[in-house]
Amino acid sequence: MRLFQSPNVVVRVTYRSEWPDGFGARGWKLDIALDDPEIIASTPSPGERINTSVLVHDILDHYVSGFPPSGHRNEAMALIQLSTRTGSDPRSDYEQMIDEDLIHGVVYGESMRSFLPPCAVRLLPPAVLSGKEIISFLVNIMGHDSLRTLFLERFFDLGYRGVPLAQASWNRRGLGYDRNTAIGICLQWLLKEADRILVNGSFSFATGFFQIGNHACQITLDKPINIMFSKLV
Template identity: 50%
Template sequence: MIQYLIGIIDKSFKKEPLTMSLGNNSLKDVQQYPTKFLQILSEGVCLPVTYKQSWDDGFGARGWKLDVTIGDPQIIASTRETGQKINTSVFVHDILDHFLSGFGISGHRSEAMALIQLSKRTHSDPRPDYEQMVKEDIINGMVNGEPLTTFLPRQLKELLPSDIEMTNREIISFLEQKIGESTLYEALVDHFFTLGKAGEEHALNSWKAVGLDSEKQTEIGLALQNILEVIDLKVEEMEIEELKGFIRIDNKQVSFAVQEPNGLFEGYQAAVSS
């Protein structure tokens, strides 16, 4: 099975990459992803991933990255570790809730939409994450992926003076004085919910476009996490410095294969529960 997968990948990844259709920077057309980052197969998809014992990206973390995220300064490598309350890793979140859902990997608007997908997949509450992003980032005038003025909801932008240029921090201070800190805080948290839910149809269409059943989000996520548990422990125990591989996902199983089999690290697969 692994050799068959590698054969498919070797052929298909030699095609000329397509031009990515950006539109809104947070919304991506999954069918227009360059083929070097996503191959849509007759059943499911195949994604190239890279593991490093230590990434030379300013963070130095051990872990995995989707190849499409390599070079993005906002992305830190992630391992099999999950949240205390949610049985899914950041790496699985990046794959399923961001990339395959047609959202940007980084950026606050993208994260708002991806967290709704995470909540549907794991039955988690996105509010704590929304609140954290408001407290740590937005209130401090920091927005990733777009200007603060385009990120803010219409009712807040309408309060800003049109004849005065302000820095992001000055904009936040102005709004705090205008409507109060607590009111601004709640308005921003509510805005994250609005942004997140606005991406639901796009995510459904994205999964459908690549042949994945959105009603199996939970089961596919668990299978992918199971694969990650195995391969991440393996590379850690073997003290592998770098490994390049492919993750294949369809509605029946998830599998991992190395790009250059060396006999030391085998492929793995996990069934998707029906």
Template identity: 35%
Template sequence: MSIPVINAQAVTIPVRYEDSWQDGFGARGWKLDVPGRGADVIAATPYCGDRIPTSVFVHDVVDHLLCGFSLSGYVDEAAALIQLALRTHSDPVPDFQQMVDEDLIPGLGQHDDWVELLPASLNASPEGSVESRDSRLLLKGLRESLGDGALRALLTAGFVREGWKRTYDARDHWEGLGLRYPDRGATALALQELFEWMDATVREQQWMHATGQFLIHREHVTFRFSRPEEAGHQSVNVTSGR
């Protein structure tokens, strides 16, 4: 996934706000207005939770887009969650196991790339490539032959393995955008502060819709509303890390 670079010092990421998204979820909040967002991406608010000081929306910006990973698919989510763990020192395993327990083992996965999480010996099949096989039949066979416990362990390990394999790709993508990879933590915290301001603004003004752009520089981040025009912008400085 590519993000347009405005100049040598800034990257732009467009976003959209709806008071109620007509996407089957009906949630209030923000979405990144980028190609490949995926229908399964739910609108986000600045809520952080207990373990991590930044929201899911900031995770999508910092650990997905700026690292070059798409917002959909299990392999890219594995890579993004490893990036989240590296910048926050959080444990990604509970999130991996939640996807295994709620999506994959019950056969509710929305993407077939989960097969890449399997060891090569289980992924191999005389029927041909993954694309030529029914992943649901493969899953059924694995559950019958291995049992859910062993399959859960193998898929969880696959998330860690495939996520870690892409750490150098993430660094290369950050540096290719003209940003400093070691600054990910500071950038994420600045984006969280800015995101809280954005969300407070739309609620205070009672706007039903809004659009705008993040401008991510090496030293600071900025957000500018493009609709409504009277909203203005706000900047937050980012520690360079040097």
């Protein structure tokens, strides 16, 4: 039974039992991220401290909030949205990105120089430097721990700057920003139901779409089977 006629947001998704991504991951991806090698497919499993899955994060905290699914700046803003929606602390995710990427001179979506806060950029020479060269230069001046702290503060600063942008994006789509927690829980339930059907049926591939409204959400699988789940928010 359809719970609504005109959903505010429609998001297409694809499922594979094994993605050709070098990891052999099983799970779901947003169709807008199918060609992005940085986006790994995710299962419906929530995190240890978070009651919704990575796919719901990608849908609500990235797509609906207006932040593309990859790039450190976008993730900084999306993780604050996740925190607002679920009560999670983004610190550990920020620290992981610092230790795995930034401290090695790697920034996705922009240059290291443009990602750094102005106070750090003013310390750099005018010469063109690679990301690794910038990190080496700053470590020599500030020390490793101070630079790590600066990056952490930068993540929080960028993240909170994204709050009004996300609120405006939700409003433009006709969704109530204060409904984000309830909508997230609803999408999580729908995702688990659709995933259960695909796993139990041993399907290797499926496509479908979420329909998201303030008062009801729905997931429809259109290939290789046609099935729909709806739920009130």
